Amino acid sequence: MAAGVPENTRQRILDAAVEMTTETGWASVTMSRIAERCGVSRQTVYNDIGAKPALAKSLILRELEQFLAVVSAAFDEEEDDFLKAIRQATYGVLDRAQDNKLLHAVVSATHGADTELLPYLTSHSEGLLGYATEIIHEHIKRFDHGLTEHQADVAIETIVRVVLSHVMQPTKTPDETADDISWLVSRVLG
Structure with a gap:
């Protein structure tokens, strides 16, 4: 975040971009248009976020953090x-995805020409996959799952890709898919 720009301003900017x-x-x-909607200067938007590609990345990362919070809560529970x-x-994750307006806008854009955000979830998703894998790997360390670190990494990446x-x-x-993935993991561990 840029110095001097309050976090709530950044969140308002990202919220406006989602809307x-x-x-x-x-x-x-x-x-x-974002600046106008938020009641800030255009320069504030550029200073805090950067250009439009940085805005896209910020939006996707914020969504990812919210999805990973759901994952963390499940492992803690x-x-x-x-x-x-x-x-x-x-x-x-799947339940949250059903009602996620930004995700629906990105996915439905594949049927039109407005697909600029899609690569952040698909072909340019290395950062997304790496971040998700790292967070999940931290959570599973406390379980006695019987996998080597390499095997755990392979299993996590595969599961993350399937869920994505x-x-x-x-x-x-979401219930059926969660059951199916849980069954698959049980077979790997069995």
Whole structure:
């Protein structure tokens, strides 16, 4: 965050960008329109966020942090049962994704021309995957899952990719998908 810009201003800027994206699409989001909506100068938006690619990255990272908070809560709640923690984390992410307006705007844009945000979730998602994998790896350390560190990394990355796939294109309810992924993990651990 830029020095001198309060956190609530940054959040208002990001909230305004989400609102504009869900209302009229990412292509219509400009720093000037965000500044106008937030009641700040355009320079404040640039100083705090940067140019539009940095805004896109900030939006996606903020969403990721909110999804990872759901994952962390699931692991904290199910502190003694590894499979239940995996199931609850998966369910929580998929349930949250169902009602996430920004995510829906990004995914639905694939049917039109406004796909500038999509690479942050798909082809340019290395940072997203790395961050999610690192957070989950920290959570599973306290469980006796029987996997080596390398095996755990492979399993986590695979699960994160599968969950992300279901976030982007769900084929079942969050409950059903969480059950399926939990079953798959149980087979790996078995």
